[in-house]
Structure formats: C-alpha cells, structure tokens
Amino acid sequence: MTASNKQSKQKTQAVLLEAERQLALDQPSKALELYNQVLAGDEQQFDALIGCGRALTALRQYDFALAHFNFALGLQPQAAIAFHYRALAYHGSKHFDEALMDHQQALALNPNEISTYLNLANTLTEMDRFEEALEFYNGVIDMAPQYAIAYNNRGNLFLDQRMIEEALADYAQAAKLDPGQQKFRWNQSIMHILLGQYEQGWPLYEAGLGIQGFARGLRKQVPQPEWLGKQNVSGKRVLLYAEQGYGDTIQFCRYAKQVQALGAEVILEVQAPLVSLLQTINQGSTAQNEIKVVAQGQGFAEFDYHCPLLSLPMVFNTTLETVPAPIPYLHAQPSDHVLLEKPARPRIGLVWSGSTTHKNDHRRSLALAALAPLLALPYEFHCLQQEVRAADAELLGQLSAITLHQAQLKDFADTAALIAQMDLVISVDTSVAHLAGALGKPLWLLLPFVPDYRWLLDRTDTPWYPQAHLWRQPAVGDWNSVIAAMAKQLQHFPSPS
Template sequence: YDKAISLKPDYAGAHWNKSLELLALGQFKEGWKSYEWRWKHEDLGSKLPNFSQPQWLGVESLQGQTILLHSEQGLGDTIQFCRYAKLVKAQGARVVMEIPAALVPLLQGLEGVDELVQSRQALPAFDYHCPLLSLPLAFKTELSTIPSPEPYLRSDKAKVNQWRIKLGPKSKPRVGLVWSGSTQHKKDHNRSLRLDELIHYLPNSFDYVCLQKEIRAVDQETLKQSRIQYFGDELKDFADTAALCELMDVVISVDTSVAHLSGALGRPTWVLLPYVPDWRWLLDRE
C-alpha cells in the first residue's frame, strides 16, 4: 500500500485498505488517520454529510457547544461506537445523536446523549458534527484506552420480565444463537452459516434461543425440526432483542449487530469469526 500511495498519493483505495490492515494489527494511531479515507473511496459509497458546520476531530473546544454525532455504516457499528457519547459529553458539549429508527428504543437514555434524533428527521441547531466512527480518531484511541470496559447499554426491565414469562421456567443454561446476518452485507458469505452446519455442534445439555428475527429459506425446515426456540415477529425491535439477550447465559453469534448488542449489555458473548476477520476484532485474540 505504501508503494501504491507513493506513486499516487490521492489513491483512496490504497489508503483505505492500509487503514484496515493497521487497525487489524492494533496500530490505531496511524490506522484511524487512514480510516478517514473511507469518505473518498468511491467503491464504498460513503459520503460525508454536507453540513455547513465543521467536522470535529478533537481539536476545538466543545465547552458550551452543541455537537451532532451521526450514524454511519451498519446498525452494529452504531451500537459499538455510541459508547463514545459520554466522552464527548465530558468535553462540556450538548450532545445530539442521529441514529436509525430501529435503534431509537434501544438507545433511549444512553449516557452522554442529550437528544436522540431519528435518521432523516429534522435536526436541531448544532455547532459541530462528527461521524461515530471518526470519534476514535478524535480521542486518539489506543488499545489501552478503548472506552467502556463496563456495560454501556441497558435493557428495559419491563421487557425483560415479559420475555422471562414468555420463555417459561428455566431448567438448563440458555444459549442465544445468531448464525446469519443480513444478505445485503457485502461480505455476508464470509460470516453467515447455514443452520444445518451448526446444529450438530449443539449439545443437549443446554436450551437454545434464536436471537435473529429473519430466517433464510434454506434454514426454515432445519429450525422447525430443531429444539431452538424462535420468536420471529415477536422481536419487534432491538429493545426486545436486548431484553432476550439479558436472559441468556451466553450468546453465540456470527459477526453481526446482535454480537455488538450482547457485548454492550455486558453479557458473555462468543463471536464466530472467519479466518481473516473484520478489522475490529483484531488478530490472535480471545
């Protein structure tokens, strides 16, 4: 990548791919800088919103200012990086966060956020803005300073009680399962499994609960014949999924939004990763 960049300094693809390598290796200082090239990489289809207000990257004082933090990429990315809101709030700012409608019930009351706005709705006045995945650059995040080792999301207690009743009496440890994600994901073939590839590895000494709402046609018959509890449309939003996660002894998931949700809730979470994982999982980790 360095050779390509030396020949063509504005080669966004080389900068972008270099950033993924650096981040996967835990070399965050340079990785976050190069990650900003995502806005110039035409193949990614990412465009930095054309606000008249300046982007904040940690330089200007936010004391007494209002900043808009806005989602980008997938739902899991928003769940993973919304933890930075309380760090922004600690800078003395009023924090407005714009998020997809599917996450509004879940993120109500998120620490550090003064106002939640649903995507594509009218925005209040603000002085600065920052995409969520640029916040690690703004705060110069290193491996040793990744924020929120403690849970930073909370489930709705009333919903937890509703799901406890729905699940019925507990007789075995409960395992929440997610074996496939959205088919719209560009690398879905690297992360999703067929249920019949997984089901033979599920011992009888546990109860299993499906935490994904969408079931692919290829998995429907296998699921129907299995011991896995499935609730489908009863999972109305991520607040329901969060409540169900709270009742699991462990969540086992492929690299999708539920893995981030379960981790953010502080639940024991095992993530099934491909041999070459997404950068955020780093390498040679447990």
C-alpha cells in the same frame, strides 16, 4: 440521414455522454435516469441498455441489471462489453460461477481488455481459488506495472490468506501509484487497525468517508462545521451521527460519553430501529445531563458542530490500551414482547447468519446444520436473528431445540430484552454480537479466518468487549473444527478457557 435524424442522434449521444459522466462521478441514480430517457425513445439502444445495467449494478439492483444485459446480448450476442458488465452484476449478486463464465467469454471475444483479467481475478478471489487468482493478478501487473488497482486487489487476496506483509506492501504500492485514490489509503487503515496499530490506522480511516461515500458512508453536508477534536466544544451542541451499519453504531456510540465529558451537549443521530435502545445510554444520568437520541432522516438541525461516530477513535487518540470499555454502556428494558418463563436449563442465544447484502457474508455466516454439535447439548436455545434463510428454514422447522422470536422482535430494544434473559450469546459477527457485548452479556463470537478489522488477529479476547471470548477459524472456511471445540467447551459452561 435527414437533418432531424441527425439532430436526434446527436441529442442521444449527448445524453449518453452525460450519463457516463454521472457514472464516473459515482452518481448511478442520475445516470440511470438519463439512460432511461434514451430507452424511452428507443428501447433497443444498445449503449443505453449497457449503461442501465451498469447503473443498476452500482445500485445493487442486480436482477434488473442482469435483465438489461440479457436483452442487450439478445441484440448483440457477440458483444464482449455485455459479457464483461454482466459478469460484474453476477459477481455483485454472489453468483460467482456465472460471473466466472462471463469473464471468460468476454476475454474470448476481447482478449486485450486488461480490466476483464482483473475482474476475473477478483471473482476467483471470492471463490477462494487463491493460486489461480494470484496468477491472474500477477499477469495484470506484468502487463500494466502502473495499474494501481491491480496491486490493491492483489493485496486483498493476500489479506484473505493472512499474508500480512505482502498485503501491506501491495496497498502501499497502490497508494504510491495513485495517491489521490481514497480506497487505497482506506485499505491501509484497515490493515493497521487489524494489526492493533491504532495510532497509524485511525487517521487513515478518515479516507473511507466522503461526499459520495464508498466504504464508511456519507459525510454530512450541512452548514455547521465538522468537529474532529480541534475546537473547544464546552457549552456547544455536538451532533454525532451514524454513518455505517447497526453494529458499528452500537460499538462506537460509547464515545458519546467522552464527548459529553468535554462539556458538550451531545446529540446522537442513529438509525431509527436503534433509537429506543440507545436512549438507555443515559441510564443513571440526570435529566440535565442526558444525551439526546434522534432518528436519521428527521432533519434535526439544532447543533453547532457535527462528527461521524467512527471518527471518534481518532479524535480521542484511541490505542489498544485506551479503548473505552465501560461495560455495560447500553441496557435492556423489560419487554412484554419477549418475556420468557423461568428457565429449567441454561439459556443460549444463537446467531449463525447475518445479512446477505454484507460484502463478506459468505465468509462470516454459516449454515444452521453446522451447529448440530451444539444443538445436541442439554441447553435451551433461542434464535436471536430476525432473518432466517430459505436454506435453513426447512431444518429450523424440524428442530425443537431452538425457539424462534422473529415476530416479537420489533426493534433492537426488544432484541436487548431477549438477550438479557440469556445466560450466553453465541454469534457470528453481526449487530447482535455488538449488542450482547454492549449489554455486558457473556459472548462467544465466531470469526472467519481473516476477521473484520476490529477483532484484531489471533487474540481470544477483545478490548472492545472484555467479557467476550473469540473463536477463530484455523483455516479459510473451517467452521467444523470451531464448532467442535466450542461444543466441547460448552459442556463446561459457563467459563470459557
């Protein structure tokens, strides 16, 4: 090997090591840039191809990730590592059958890789193959009793089956084995909140927010100090910022009034499509007492303190009995985009599916065909969701019972104006459900067997939206019995039992 070749190889290895370090620091974009530097000099550099695929998987660019892994396997068809990471990309894109096959192939090539057994169990969990997943988790824990993530993930499996005590025990063991891992304390918080144990849950919920973010989002990095209820904010400007999804912002923006009641000048920094809607939080306020609503990304910097929206339940020591529910706290404004004629029959707004990128979407959403018992009833149905999946599009085109409005819904203010003209909203767990709840509209909410933490367990009501009625799956995946019961009750609309 010549001196220049040796130097080039050393440089390549240094770049690969730095890229690996950036991946470990949860900086996939920086890692991707470094891996691409290597590939620019050698497009067949195997480690860089695998690294690019890993970084792209972390960035949720699954198709590009799979292309890199496929190319790498073309170079080294028996590389267990390529099957291992391609399985993770398939898993992330919810192609669970392909992920399962790749996990199995990786184990056939390298049966000593414990993380592959763990990831195989994770995929079986998503496929609702409980017994098989449990067997693999138990096997991993037998092989490595100090492997904290195995307890955490087995806890997720137990939670999916509503085995509450087992899930709590596993999350606690994971946190004990690795007390510095935020994810484990975050999962403990979710369990406590789901069980209505808000006093324990909300403080632990802070573990989900960090500089990189993984569960809640990113903590704001600005010169001004963070406010979590300790400092006196009377006469101060407090920026409350959204750090999760649209529904979370709609649900928790109600706390802005409580911060304002402390004497603070409140600024709400939210996603741009929510700005017009959230400005209605000021309805009935004087000009001197209005909450300022600004869009994310505008660089608003005129404040003294900042606080993430979903930290406010902890700040105000929220319990089940003290959830602030001044319904409605948001208001619909008339919109020419969605102005409907006088109805001849009761109007029902429908949302049957949410964003496909939601991590639990395959459990919370349902196929349009499942709503057939409802659509057979003599009511006027309106689609409130903007996205219609390809699997539903053909059927939707054949249905005269549902009126579409996607082209008219420019932002959430338009959706609010449409909801205001409904007599009832029936929705799966999406931002539209939160919007209907915040507007005070009668809401029937469809929930999977294990719901999102905010909906608690078993109850048919919720302290967050007192006018809502919750319809829960009696078993994993059982929407049919829920829809049948709802159709029966709908015949006696408008009052659910």
